[in-house]
Amino acid sequence: MSTARVRAAVVADAPEIARIQRVTWRTAYADLLGEQAIAALDESIEQHWAEAIAHPATTVYVATEGEFTVGFCVAGPAPEDEVANASGTLPEDADRTGLIATLLVEPRWGRRGHGGRLLADAARGLRQRGAERGISWVAESDSASLSFFRRAGWRPDGTVRTLDTGERRLRELRLTGQLDLELAG
Known part of the structure; x- marks a missing residue:
């Protein structure tokens, strides 16, 4: 049985993260996003992920199973425009709110706990940042x-936002939750 892990990404992970995003968007989100958005994921997406990995305010995590990179998650402080109420006012805890900006697991690796491990590690990292x-x-x-x-x-x-x-x-709902997550055995 392969070992499943989560670790902080390094710049060398950018091509695999880009591949996972392309595959996942094509497989799971094509109907939601449309062909134009899918086609926009060209080769420059690797550069985008390399920059995100190197950014000091966020952490990109990768999930692995054995030798394969199977998913990723991006976490960091929530920008004011992401945490503001619909009226534009900031909640009292705005400066203590983290953002899970992206969490994707390649569909063929789904239902193996990778998403839960990514979210738990990202939540732990956000707690460590306050x-x-x-x-x-x-x-x-x-x-799903x-x-x-x-x-x-x-x-x-x-x-909500559109x-x-x-x-x-695409209409999106903002979800909120505690960061003291623990994986069930």
């Missing part, structure tokens, strides 16, 4: 991701 709660944005029609976060105790907080992918409008 965050007390987390937020993440999830497409309203992405029932919504169920995943609900199992972790995260719930919609009533704030993104324009170029050919579709």
Whole structure:
């Protein structure tokens, strides 16, 4: 049996992270995002991930199983525009709120606990940086991701946003939850 782990990404992981994003978007999100958004994931996406990995305010985590990189997660302080209430005001804990910006597991590696391990490690890292709660944005029609976060105790907080992918409008719910996550045996 292969060993599953989560570790902080290094710049050399950028090509695999980009590959996972391309595969996952094509497999799981094509209907939500549209072909235009999928096609926009060209080779420059690797540079984007290399820059994200090197950014001092965020941590990119990768999930591995044996020798394979199977998923990734990006976590860091929540920017004011991400944590603000619908009215634009900041909650009292804005400076103690972390953001799970992305959490993707390649579909063929799903249902093996990689997402839970990524979220737990990202939550631990956010707590170490002083965050007390987390937020993440999830497409309203992405029932698998919504169920995943609900199992972790995260719930919609009533704030929504609409993104324009170029050919579709994607409505997202902001989820919030505690960062004291523990994996069940």
